[in-house]
Every structure is written in C-alpha cells, then in structure tokens.
Amino acid sequence: MGNSFGTLFRISTWGESHGGSVGVVVDGCPPGLPLTVADLQLELERRRPGQSKITTPRKESDTVEILSGVHDGHTLGTPIALNVRNRDARPEAYAEMQEKFRPSHADYTYQMKFGRRMPEGGGRSSARETIGRVAAGAIARKILKAANDIDIVAYVETVHDITMSPMDAFPERAAVDATPVRCPDPATAERMVDRIKEVRARGDSVGGIIRCRIRNLPPGLGAPVFDRLEADLAKAMLSIPATKGFEVGSGFAGTAMTGSEHNDPFESAAGGVRTQTNNSGGVQGGISNGEELYFRTAFKPTATILQKQDTVNTAGENVTLQGRGRHDPCVLPRAVPIVEAMSALVLVDHWMRQFAQNRSFAFSS
Amino acid sequence: MGNSFGTLFRISTWGESHGGSVGVVVDGCPPGLPLTVADLQLELERRRPGQSKITTPRKESDTVEILSGVHDGHTLGTPIALNVRNRDARPEAYAEMQEKFRPSHADYTYQMKFGRRMPEGGGRSSARETIGRVAAGAIARKILKAANDIDIVAYVETVHDITMSPMDAFPERAAVDATPVRCPDPATAERMVDRIKEVRARGDSVGGIIRCRIRNLPPGLGAPVFDRLEADLAKAMLSIPATKGFEVGSGFAGTAMTGSEHNDPFESAAGGVRTQTNNSGGVQGGISNGEELYFRTAFKPTATILQKQDTVNTAGENVTLQGRGRHDPCVLPRAVPIVEAMSALVLVDHWMRQFAQNRSFAFSS
C-alpha cells in the first residue's frame, strides 16, 4: 500500500536500491503523445548518480526500457511500464548495516513496520525509488508543455546557510543545469559547491531548500475541499525522501503580515483578470488563479555521514556505527528533477480532473 | 471530486456556508465504539463561531444530528452521517460580493473552475465546511485514545510576530483552551489577544502558526513511498482553508544544520528503542518511530478585511470593494480543533492500514 500516486494519471512505482530493478507503471496517460526513450533518459540523466563532482560516485547509467504502452513512437492510452536495472549494487558494503540501524534513516522504522527489511542501500527507502517518479514525470511534463506551454522549473535556492537573492524573471532551465548544484545564480552556486565540498571533506552533510516555479497554468485547476492544488503538491513534496517542509506563496513568512498587506488585489488586464501581487502563490481556495504558482520545499541534511554515531543493533543493544559507502553530501542538486517530476504529475492529474467534471458536459441552463 | 479524505477511515463532507446544512459521512468506522452526540458537540463547541470576544459574532449553535451508523450508543460499523443545519445565514449581506470578487478569497477561482458559484459567505469555500471534519475527527480521536492512549494537542504558537517560547512538557488541553486564543502560555496569550483586537479595530487581520503534538504513537504507522505519514499530514494541513505552509520535526530550520547535528542517535531504553534527540519529529522514512510526532502549520492573515480594496467585478471591470460582514480577525483559535481533527483522521487511517497489511496474516517462515 502507498506506492501509487494520482487519481486519473496514476503512477505505481516499484523497486529496491540493490534489488533487480526499479520502475514505474503509468496508468491513464492520454493516447497519441509522441514518446521515445530519449524523452525519459533526458530527465533521468539529471537525477542519476555520478553526474558531477558533488554527487555520489555510485556508477549507474540508469538506462530505461519501455516495456509497454508505446507503439510506433506514440502512447497508446494503455499502461506505460518503465524499467531501470540496478547495476552497481554492492550488497557486501552493507554487512554492518544489516545489524545496526543507521540514525535518521528508515532502517528502524521499516523493521518495525514490516518485521523485516532489505538492508542493502536502504532497500525500498532508498532515493533510487524516485527513478520511476522522474521517468513518469518526464511524460507528464511533455503533456503539460503540449497542452498549454506550461513550464515547471525548480532550482536550489538555499544550501545550508547560503541563499541566493530573489529572482524575478522566470528561470531558464539551462541556467539551472549550468551549475553542478543547480542554482541559477553562478556566484551563489560556487559558494554552495564550496560548502558541500567542505562538509564532505569532514564526513558531514548539508541540506537546503528548493524553489519550484510554474508558469502558464490556466485558472481552475485544483479540487477543493481536500484535493486542493496546494494540498496535493504538499503531499507530493513530503513524499520525497529527506523532505521536512513545504510552503506555497508567502508561506511561513506570510504569517507575519496583516491581511491588508497580504491580500492580492485583482485588476483587469490584457489577458483577463490578474492580481497585482502574488502572495497567494498562484492558488486561491485550493484552485489555480492563473498567476505563477510557486512553492518551496525543505530538505534535511543527508542522514548518511562518514562519522562514528551512537545507535542500537537489531538485538536492541547500544553500539556505535562508522558510516561508510558512497553517498551524496547534499541531495538537493539531484532532487531538483524529482521536485519537478512530482509537480508535473500533480498538475496533469488535476488538468484531467478539471476536464472530466467541468468540460465533459455542457448544459444549457 | 475532491470532497473525500482517507482510504480506510474515509470521510466525505458536504455543504455550503449559507445553504441548508453542512455535514459529513464517515465510512469505515470500526463497530462497537461508544458514541454520543455529546462526544461530537464537545469538539464542535471549540470550532463554532461566537465562542469568544476575538471570534466572529455569527450566531451558530452548530448542533449536530447523527443520521445513521449509531445504534444503542455504539457505532455499527456502517456509515455515520452527521448533519449540522445552518441557522444564522444572511444572504442579503453578500449582495455586493455577488458582483465583485473578494481579493485573496476563492470567489474568482470557483467562478473560473465551475462557471458558477454560491456567493453567500463563500459557499463551499467557507470554513464552515470544516464542521464535518471536526465532527468526524472527534470520532477518530476517541478511537485513538481507546487504542493506545494517543493524545493529539495543537495550540497557537505564533500570532503575527508574537511567538511563545518553546514548551518542553506535553501540553494539557485544558491549558490550551483556558485562553481565548488557544495559546497555553497565558502571558503570550494575552499579548496575542491584544494584537488581534488592535488589528480588528482598524479593520485588518493577522495570521500565525499552529503547532500540533502527538504522543503515544506506536512505531510503524505510515505507508511509503507516497503515503508517508508526514506526506498525508501535509496534505491534511494544506487542505484546511487559509494554510500556506507545513513543516515536520526540524522543518525549514533544519536545513541550516549539518547531518551530524541533525541526526537523531538511537539508544536502548526501558520502553524499547528511543532516539536521543527528535529532529525527525517522530517520523523516519515516512513511518512513525515511536517518538513524539510534531509539526507546524502556517495560516495566512484572514482575507476578509473591513477596508476598501481594489478588485474586479464579474464583468471584468476594475472596481473597489468595501469589506463588510462578520468575520474572524484571526482564524487560528478556531483552527486548533480543525488541525487536531485532520491529524486524527490521518492517524486512524494509517493505523487501520498498518493492521491490514502487517497484522492480518502471520506467516511461519
């Protein structure tokens, strides 16, 4: 249970870090979308390990195979199954972890929930699981682009205590990918990279904040009262490993404003109704209002550190654990495509839902 | 679509602010739970308008009727429908709003989504809709209490720029309810009340932050990878009107820590495995670890203000709107039981899911 996401455009992921493979099946994809392996590989490249000097050196090409649902270069409307083999699995590196619970990892909680677990690389709790999300998200992004020229761009805004200045213009994806840390401000990016190298050198790790911005969303997406657009985005973000917080629009900072400062006055504009400010972040009452939708997601520092830590073993005894193995000293650069993918999945689903309820019938009243 | 919440313990709410009634049907409630109208009314009292000098003066007794699912003082295991009549509806007070979209309300987005809306009191987007959630949550809380003595206590931690000091001890509900603003620190509460009165006096409003704390949760609740406990809580919180952010454990502040500072070392303790610190906030890998679960939710300042604002009318013309009517200058005191109710709904659901998958069969391996 809990391994599917979405209502109409629904994905189900599978796979453990060091098992046979990780993958996803996408049900509900509209037929007729041009789709190739290259479309998927493009996004997987941005998520895969070993892509830069500040990510884990684990060797995985993350080559995806389309098992079904595509024929003659187009989607069929039937389930699209995507599979990625695990290659560089080193089960032997995890012998100690079989006995000892890594602090702030999911070893202990998986053991308590299921009564057993796959210790190698965290098994199902590994971020390798997100490969399926990124592959499915690549499909969702193509759909959104085709539908309304919708762009989703996420970037690293904060690493540890280093934050880039606010950016007014809608960011270019190329600018984000131009730095290894995926911060579109080169000077800040350099400082972030230095910080990451520095903490890695002493066997430590850091977290940070990713901002995601979405443009060209039409008004009307979101399904109150429970499936508000921001509620589904919040769930999507908090379902990503290592996340601890989500805020949309003014977020936590908005709590320090008064209503007269915070409200976004409407005005008539060329393209229809617009707001003069955008503290709402593009959603009002759980529904998109046509403004830029933006939100931020907080990631904790990587739990794997190469230091000695107190912990408990499976026999319940106090022990110490010396961290080992390949890992990311900061997950944020590789989390950017995951944030975008999950956002795309939420938006395609709500687009379809909006159509189903509000466009499938027209009544003359 | 979008008006149901939960998988196994599932609620579906209905109702508009000034329509006939608001209510909820709860499907999946276990049979045999003692349940009376008084159990529900207790929680509704905490949410209803007019309960103190800093809430809206709208006159609603919010008297609930149990339409089904309870017999002889106990739940039957069949759907429990709960209904609350709207009494103090004043449709005539909303004449102007029929024509003009209130800034940062849902008037415009509902109109764009559905092509029509009920203007009185915001119709479905009104916080009156949460009555059903609070009533259903009262059932969920009884179940959690009976199951494992689980306590859920939320309180107002911040109003505008006034924040109470961190509180180590688990809060008493009586202490929370002892102040009209539902902040358990009386001195801070007094300052908060003053602030609310002050902004109300000038026709303005404020927001703030609610902290929610949960104790006696067993390890094992949560269904990764998508239905992580914190992901479902995040969705639950962001589905509450006026919310803009959610963070669990160390949250956004945790992004400024290193891994060695942030990790929670395990240790063997009398009651089993415990953590020495609790930056995780009681969840690791999407599953409860047996520590106190805590999170914070940000509420924006009330959108209704008694000032003149720029906006647009249904004809698309720029106009000004003078706010009128009864409203809460700060929604947080009345939001406390809503936060608790939504939390309880998430937890009962995951308790049942945990049982279904991990306790319904025992295999001898």
Next chain:
Amino acid sequence: MGNSFGTLFRISTWGESHGGSVGVVVDGCPPGLPLTVADLQLELERRRPGQSKITTPRKESDTVEILSGVHDGHTLGTPIALNVRNRDARPEAYAEMQEKFRPSHADYTYQMKFGRRMPEGGGRSSARETIGRVAAGAIARKILKAANDIDIVAYVETVHDITMSPMDAFPERAAVDATPVRCPDPATAERMVDRIKEVRARGDSVGGIIRCRIRNLPPGLGAPVFDRLEADLAKAMLSIPATKGFEVGSGFAGTAMTGSEHNDPFESAAGGVRTQTNNSGGVQGGISNGEELYFRTAFKPTATILQKQDTVNTAGENVTLQGRGRHDPCVLPRAVPIVEAMSALVLVDHWMRQFAQNRSFAFSS
C-alpha cells in the same frame, strides 16, 4: 468501507432501515445542471413502498431534501447531499428478530462481520438503503439525457416461471410503468400479478429477471482491462440486494453457440460503423461499440416469508421463526428504478473518464 460507488461521479450512501434517515452524497457532479426536488422525487416514487397492491404496505412518502450542492435551481459542482427521513419505523415489530437470525437474510453475516447489528428491518442491509442510489441515479440520468439523449429503460422480463416474449422495439418507459409489475407486455404483466398475489396468499415469495436496455450510447465508454463497462455494470447489479446473476448480450445462452454464429459482423451504415447482429450486447473488449447495450439481472425470491422456518438464535440454539411484518412478495417491480439508477451511475462515470483521458489533450502527432 464499501459504501461508495464510482470514480469520478462518486456516491456515498448512508442509513439504516429504521434509523434516523437514509441518504447519499454525490461528489463530482458537473456544475450547471438544472436540478429540483421534483426531478428526484419522480424516481423515488417509482421505488417507494406502498405504490401498488403488490408491494409492501409500509407507509413511507420518501420525501427527499437537498441539503447542499444546488443553488438557484442548478448544480454547483460541489457535493450534493440528499436526505430522506424514515417515518413508518416500527422497531417493536422486530423483537423476535433481535434474537433469531432470519434465513437467507443478512442478520447472521452482519453479526459475524461487525460483532453487532441493528436488528430492526435489517438495519443497513435493508433495501431502504437503495433510496440514496435512486436519488443519485436520477441526477445521472438527467446528465446522460442532456449529453447524448441516452435512454435507460429496465423492465421485468420474468417473474417466477412467467416470461414475456422478446421485444424488439426499444420500450417506452410509460408502458413499463403502466403495469404494477413493470412488465411492458400487459397480458404477461397480468399473469405475473396473479402469480405474485397467489404466492403472497400462502405466505410465500417469488423472484425473477429484469432486463435493462440502453440506447444512444456513443462508442468508446469503458476502461479496460479491469473497469470494463460490463464489469462495472456487473458489480453495480450484484451490489443490489437480492441479486444472484448478471449477463450481458448473449450471456449464458451464448455459450451454446459457435463463434461463427455468435460473432457480430460489422457493416458500414449511415450513422457510421454498425454490427449486423448484437450478440455482444453493445460492448466489445470492455468498451461500448455504439449498439444498444442490454443486460439481464437475476433476483432471488424475497427472503422474508410468512411461514415457520428453522433457524438459530444468537445463543447458537436451534429454534423456529414465524415470519411476520410488512414485505414485498416480489421485489422486482420496485427494483426496476434501482437497476436503472445503478446503470446511469456507471455510465456517467465512464463518460467522464473517457473525456478525462481521451479528450482533455489533443496532440499533433
């Protein structure tokens, strides 16, 4: 659990036979549909007790109240809650049944499932629960009629061993309702009525078969592989109390044909592609093909009989039970609107699903 039906047009029913009320909440109804109480009452009249001399004399006007979701005579797109009060409840008539399980009723199984039950009138297992379905179905039928002039007409084809001759023309609803047994062939209807009276006179009961026919369905409805149109119809039918069988198109009789006899050859026709025969019953591969959709549902004889029967009491002792109380000697006449309602719910849902996946995006390939 189990009290909701549908994916996009989703209903949740509540209520026990002798509890406060029975009702339904409809989520996902498109906005803008003209809807009045009279629209609903029309269908409820066809289901209510006491409508003719061959139905139960229980006195229930089954007056429905719209609690939400309708404003200014039109649906809002928000949940529509409908409530019907139970009036003629006679709990005292069920004293004996509190102790003794009625054979072939749900008394025993509810007790075993839930550990308790509401004995009066069978509680939740009563056919009174279907009031919510019929009311919701009335909305669905209006939508289908508006969308594509879709007609759903069911009628009683068989009572006990009396079967009407096959009817080629699509039946008029007025002709169906013209006889108390809802068989559009007056001569057969008369024989059926006589049979029902005869078995009632000796305290016995009969069952029969309802045929349902649907015209003007466009091709393309149905969601293989699991949510085939006929699979969802089968579930819908078998969810109606007292049903034991379902067949679509040639059904069980078709098993005695060869493929060359059974296949429906296609031919080009004025309105597009048609089939020369219709053994398929309007569905092929789980998807409507544009031909008339027809199916049959088998209803067992009413379990309540006014005779002495062997049974067991709640203490597990062998006892005899003398049937008493008001009941239908044959449920079929009142089941006709239920069959139609459930069919309409399935079809609206699939219409919306078809739109969501196959019309919400158009790709230029």
Next chain:
Amino acid sequence: MGNSFGTLFRISTWGESHGGSVGVVVDGCPPGLPLTVADLQLELERRRPGQSKITTPRKESDTVEILSGVHDGHTLGTPIALNVRNRDARPEAYAEMQEKFRPSHADYTYQMKFGRRMPEGGGRSSARETIGRVAAGAIARKILKAANDIDIVAYVETVHDITMSPMDAFPERAAVDATPVRCPDPATAERMVDRIKEVRARGDSVGGIIRCRIRNLPPGLGAPVFDRLEADLAKAMLSIPATKGFEVGSGFAGTAMTGSEHNDPFESAAGGVRTQTNNSGGVQGGISNGEELYFRTAFKPTATILQKQDTVNTAGENVTLQGRGRHDPCVLPRAVPIVEAMSALVLVDHWMRQFAQNRSFAFSS
C-alpha cells in the same frame, strides 16, 4: 485508467500482446510470505499457450522474473513487480488486421476509444494481459492457503452444449488438471475435447461455463453495500476477456424457485452455525457466511475463427476478412487459472479489509 484492481491488495497490470513484455505490480502484499519464482511459474504453466493439443500453438514459455519486493525468499511488504517477456511475436501475421476490424474483437472499440491501437494480436485487449493476473493470483492463493487453508478450485463445467453432471465432493485440483480441457469428469472431458477438435477442424470455435468453488472461507468477508463479496467477484469475472455472464449460488435458476424453496435454514452444528442448504452460494447480504462459496462464469465462443467474415476497414468500407493465425478454438481450459486468480485477489483484499475495520481496534463497551 482501469488497469488496477483491488483496494488493499492492489494489482496494476501492463503490456500488449506483441509488445516488449506483460507484467504486474502488486502493492499491499503482507511481508514475510515465502515466495519463489517456482510458485508463480506453477500457475503460469496452467495458463500458457501450447500446453495441450487443444490450445493455441503460439510458443511462449511465459517465464516470469521477479523485479522487486522479494528478498531472501520472502516478501518484503513492498511492491512486487513481475515481468514476462513476449517471445513468439509475429507482427507480420497481423498486416490485414491493421486495416480491417475483426468481428466481435476489440479492434473497433479500442480505435474508437483511443483514436489508435496496436493491431498485432489485439495489443492490450489480448488475453496475454491476464498473465499478470495469474502471477499475482498465485501470491494471493498462497496467502489464503496459509491464512485459513482456503482452497479455490475452478473447472470447466460446460463446453458448447456438453455439461458435466453436478459434483458434490469438493474437486481435487489434480483431477481438474488431469484432462486437457480441465473438466474433472474424464468421460465428459473426452466429449468436450472431441467437440473442440471438431469445431476447430471446420475453422470454428466454442464457448462454455466455468464453475468456481471455494472452501474454508470464514464468515464475515465482504463490504456492503457496494463492495459485496459477490459484487466484487462479478466485476472480477466480467473483467476477464470473453466473459458474458456471472451467477452466484442459485443464480438465474433460482429465479424459478419460491422463497420457501430457496431460503437456506440455519442450524447449529459442530463448527458453529451452518445452513441446511446452500442456495445462497456462501454469501448473504454481500458477506460470506462460512459455507462453500460457488459461482459460475459464462465465456462466449472465441471471436477468432478461420472463416471468411463480413466487416469494415479503417476507411469505413465494407470488406471481407479471412481469419488466420494461431488461436484457441475454446478459451475455457486456459481460463480456469484466470478465474481462480481473480477470485483469490478478491478474497485476499476482503480479508485485509475485514481485518482493518473489524479487528484493528477492540472497544470495551
């Protein structure tokens, strides 16, 4: 949409007949179940083509690979992905079908629904899709066996107009598999085989009826009002390709009985409460009553016949089509494991649901 089945034990299948592979992901499987490839292969052998002289000669070993969810010979509680490569694909054999709609196949309806289709072997509408169901069903059967020694045995009762005599004893699976037609009565089986050979010889096909029997089910499974056990079984059966009907217990024949003949009197017995007869077929009010559960499913004659038939091409012109290619002249022998698999999936799901609602909490009243 529509490619998942189940609520708590949920499967999602993928794959086209001649695409890369067919498979399934199972979400919700309890952890700790011993599981090997051999467990799955055993059931796939019973479904695979070429297993006897009366099935299609298509050469497929149907070798399954476990991609995830199993570690150290046991299920992990995480998703189990199972994949089977298509080997003997002959796309060139379908050139004509690309242009012409095969009568009573899904070619036309898929085209109308999706606007495109994969013509080879029917693509997604092929019965090859059921491989995933059978593999997932093998897991479900192991669980049911371990849980309560529950046995599910289906067999071919009727082929064309040849029907075996009623069989009182619960059938042995070995006896069913002992004949190529999977009818446990050897004499009848021989006649069935002869009939199948005979119709095949003239390029024709036949259908028939499969009976399924289930023993050792505890009382209490099923979730009225919509998710009645028989309703979910009906949907499960009608979701199998080529099915046209379903009946449980007395079924259609029961409509010719009176209530006094049809009712199943209860009696006190050694093992608890039992019924003297079993016209109910093991379910009452949508819930299992502890008696043998039995039902029948009707399969139409195979649509593929090697004869000349009228049809229409994709240009809408009347044409004739000469059937070709490998096919089953009667699908029933290979459908037996599919019927069992789908039954097992329904039962495990309801077992888990029953546990979740009715065993996860115990209240002292």
